[in-house]
Amino acid sequence: MISPKPIPTLPVPFPRTLAAELTARIGRQVTLKGWLHRKRVLKSVAFLVLRDRSGLAQAVLSEPRAVAALCALPEETVLQVTGTATARAQAPGGVEVTSPTVSALSGPAAPPPFDLYRPVVPATLPTVLDHAPVALRHPLLRAPHTLAAASVAGFRAALDALGFTEIHTPKVVASATESGANVFSLDWFGRTAYLAQSPQFFKQAMVGVFERVYETGPVFRAEPHDTARHLAQYTSLDAELGFVADHHDVMAVLREVLAVMTATVEERAGEACALLGVTPPEVPERIPVLHFAEAQELLAAHTDEDPRGEPDLSPAHERWLSRWALREHGSEFLFVTGYPMAKRPFYTHPEPGRPQYSNSFDLLFRGLELVTGGQRLHRHEDYLAALSARGESPEPYAGYLAAFRHGMPPHGGFALGLERWTARLTAADNVRRVTLFPRDLHRLTP
Amino acid sequence: MISPKPIPTLPVPFPRTLAAELTARIGRQVTLKGWLHRKRVLKSVAFLVLRDRSGLAQAVLSEPRAVAALCALPEETVLQVTGTATARAQAPGGVEVTSPTVSALSGPAAPPPFDLYRPVVPATLPTVLDHAPVALRHPLLRAPHTLAAASVAGFRAALDALGFTEIHTPKVVASATESGANVFSLDWFGRTAYLAQSPQFFKQAMVGVFERVYETGPVFRAEPHDTARHLAQYTSLDAELGFVADHHDVMAVLREVLAVMTATVEERAGEACALLGVTPPEVPERIPVLHFAEAQELLAAHTDEDPRGEPDLSPAHERWLSRWALREHGSEFLFVTGYPMAKRPFYTHPEPGRPQYSNSFDLLFRGLELVTGGQRLHRHEDYLAALSARGESPEPYAGYLAAFRHGMPPHGGFALGLERWTARLTAADNVRRVTLFPRDLHRLTP
Numbered sequence A, B: 001m002i003s004p005k006p007i008p009t010l011p012v013p014f015p016r017t018l019a020a021e022l023t024a025r026i027g028r029q030v031t032l033k034g035w036l037h038r039k040r041v042l043k044s045v046a047f048l049v050l051r052d053r054s055g056l057a058q059a060v061l062s063e064p065r066a067v068a069a070l071c072a073l074p075e076e077t078v079l080q081v082t083g084t085a086t087a088r089a090q091a092p093g094g095v096e097v098t099s100p101t102v103s104a105l106s107g108p109a110a111p112p113p114f115d116l117y118r119p120v121v122p123a124t125l126p127t128v129l130d131h132a133p134v135a136l137r138h139p140l141l142r143a144p145h146t147l148a149a150a151s152v153a154g155f156r157a158a159l160d161a162l163g164f165t166e167i168h169t170p171k172v173v174a175s176a177t178e179s180g181a182n183v184f185s186l187d188w189f190g191r192t193a194y195l196a197q198s199p200q201f202f203k204q205a206m207v208g209v210f211e212r213v214y215e216t217g218p219v220f221r222a223e224p225h226d227t228a229r230h231l232a233q234y235t236s237l238d239a240e241l242g243f244v245a246d247h248h249d250v251m252a253v254l255r256e257v258l259a260v261m262t263a264t265v266e267e268r269a270g271e272a273c274a275l276l277g278v279t280p281p282e283v284p285e286r287i288p289v290l291h292f293a294e295a296q297e298l299l300a301a302h303t304d305e306d307p308r309g310e311p312d313l314s315p316a317h318e319r320w321l322s323r324w325a326l327r328e329h330g331s332e333f334l335f336v337t338g339y340p341m342a343k344r345p346f347y348t349h350p351e352p353g354r355p356q357y358s359n360s361f362d363l364l365f366r367g368l369e370l371v372t373g374g375q376r377l378h379r380h381e382d383y384l385a386a387l388s389a390r391g392e393s394p395e396p397y398a399g400y401l402a403a404f405r406h407g408m409p410p411h412g413g414f415a416l417g418l419e420r421w422t423a424r425l426t427a428a429d430n431v432r433r434v435t436l437f438p439r440d441l442h443r444l445t446p
Helices: A019-025 A064-072 A125-130 A139-161 A200-210 A247-268 A270-276 A292-302 A315-329 A380-389 A395-406 A418-425 B019-025 B064-072 B125-130 B139-161 B200-210 B247-268 B270-276 B292-302 B315-329 B380-389 B395-406 B418-425
Strands: A029-041 A046-052 A055-061 A078-087 A095-104 A185-188 A191-195 A212-220 A233-242 A289-291 A333-337 A354-358 A360-365 A368-376 A411-417 B029-041 B046-052 B055-061 B078-087 B095-104 B185-188 B191-195 B212-220 B233-242 B289-291 B333-337 B354-358 B360-365 B368-376 B411-417
Touching: A019 A029, A019 A046, A019 A055, A019 A078, A019 A095, A029 A055, A029 A064, A046 A064, A046 A078, A055 A064, A055 A078, A064 A095, A139 A212, A139 A233, A139 A247, A139 A270, A139 A418, A139 B139, A139 B200, A185 B185, A200 A212, A200 A233, A200 A395, A200 A411, A200 B139, A212 B212, A233 A247, A233 A418, A247 A270, A247 A333, A247 A360, A247 A368, A247 A411, A289 A292, A292 A315, A292 A333, A315 A333, A315 A360, A315 A368, A368 A418, A380 A395, A411 A418, B019 B029, B019 B046, B019 B055, B019 B078, B019 B095, B029 B055, B029 B064, B046 B064, B046 B078, B055 B064, B055 B078, B064 B095, B139 B212, B139 B233, B139 B247, B139 B270, B139 B418, B200 B212, B200 B233, B200 B395, B200 B411, B233 B247, B233 B418, B247 B270, B247 B333, B247 B360, B247 B368, B247 B411, B289 B292, B292 B315, B292 B333, B315 B333, B315 B360, B315 B368, B368 B418, B380 B395, B411 B418
Parallel strands: A055 A095, A289 A333, B055 B095, B289 B333
Antiparallel strands: A029 A046, A029 A078, A046 A055, A078 A095, A185 A191, A212 A233, A233 A411, A333 A360, A360 A368, A368 A411, B029 B046, B029 B078, B046 B055, B078 B095, B185 B191, B212 B233, B233 B411, B333 B360, B360 B368, B368 B411
């Protein structure tokens, strides 16, 4: 029989120096671990550049056998490098590892689909996507995801501070509500079910429980369009809150959220921003606001088109209005409110006194719609009337509508697509550049 | 034409006092907003209990017309209550609102499926689940979700502090890998695809990019079993990290994570814990560890069974070992390591020197397996050998295996089911009690 004591001791993990910590260890023995990012063999010495999660570190080898051993190692082989951190002005960061002992922690790596050490990515987007597990190791391809992670952290931090509760809702639903089209169907134990296009109904219902809720999770759109903006799965940052006066309260919360998101990007992803040449936007104390009707007046007066009477803004209109906001108000953000009811979902709250308009908004950012939100209906009878006016049966919405029979406060919310946000931040020409493993009309792997 | 200036001003939102803030406002005029939780009409006065996200507040009405108006209001109607915060020893929290003006913010609420104000939930689990949007308003049914939200926040905070990067991976995959059974299939633009059973392959691949990653998202299991422990969708808290010596490094990280999770539950969900009578567990500095073989020896020596030779622990064994850890080591947690390779997935790293055992672990918590994890294979040739030994073709795993050809460090990770954790914390008899909208063999709504 074994003795139950003493309790086995867990080792203190990770006796290791990161590349970014090297400067602080000058004169000391260090052990680095990472990938062989690059090697440069000169006449009498060879340089080894190691990449770890913190950045790059250089080691210099002069002993001929060590140089020969390095020559035999392919890039991307995982290495452990032990040596002395030595100040050297010409080295990256002013420090390099001298007299290193190098050993491999993986087998020799197969060559990556393209050179990961080149300062510009020498590959097309399809090549990058086909080989994502390896391609994303390129610092320029990795960096947007560091920004994305910081952005989500900021989103949550802002809402946590405002008393929101995080929720986790079903991604499989019984009826293809919200919009019948563009929905994936699946076999659920012999029944037909659908992938959720948004947590809309769940987050509204949860206002009745927590007042203020958010969710950061996947949503699914069977987008048959092969564009640079559409994904079949994306990460939706959703928030919903009760006891609002109208959509302006929702917009005030969104402004706070954006301010904390950009601050968190600067704080947690500063190096990734520097690498990409990204400057997170200033979020003004007061983001300029235009009513939809005002926006149309502006466009009619200042452009060759007269969009008045149209129910929506075109992409060109959005770009013009974004430029206007920047020029007139120095803001990269612009709220457009009051979109015609005809173009908003049935749960949208109409504008009091002008029921053809809605208490909804879009937030434009650098020329594109980034966030959609608004006040929702909160009275059961208003839902029945809204569905009836659209000639829709309330039947598929029964589970959704039940909550409104039992007392729901005026409420509203918004949804922000994480990939769209990151694409705008990094000026990516395709949302797939900021998605780890995109899913679309054609792409289901890797 | 409209004038583009001045910028419209967003109103300062939410001029409102929360129930929990009432004590700090004694002597002042306050406006509360919330749900009519309960009314009690006595001879000369009536009490109105209002529920908001912070708790309960009492208002007292004596004016006959106001009392009559209150009588006409059904419970769950959304109200605004303006009056004076007045100290009164007998009132809950020592304060109540006097001389209130009451107005309804919603129509009169339909009666909930059961009384939400009763101190014990007067409804069966199916009733609760069928009416989740309203039932969850009951403070006892809501509280577990507050614990869950705090737990996830703690999970992320711990890993953020350890240099992990949050990732978002596809929930739809091309092949039903990891285990062919229990997988949902769907129609993906005319092709057959599958809901992801875990982010396992993605998180491993991302170790090559970020070294340390985590994801908090939905996973899907087509569990044909109707048990108190199984859900068809649950929230998996996944972590994976590179450059480990072996699974003990992963266990050390998990211990940190658990410590921060419990601390965050205490900090952010203290009231919910008090309401439920929950004491978050002590996470020992060193969680006791038993090797699988040692666990079998213990069981053979101290119970009527001799499990030696069996490839797994039974639920009864897990309960016995949990009690043993509590009795002998004062720990509600117990690591069991080294599970036989035969019972672990193909990507599991074998135990050096004893290849029938693995570098894997389960964490038992209060009698149940809570976390599964371990070291993974990291050499491409080891994957090919492992699949071959199991008679499996590497073909369906091609996308997964590619990463390992290009240099991967020794790594490992773990997955913790959020609902299972919350169920254990709250001693729930069914995991559905701690899931907002459970999905299972029978349930696809609400």
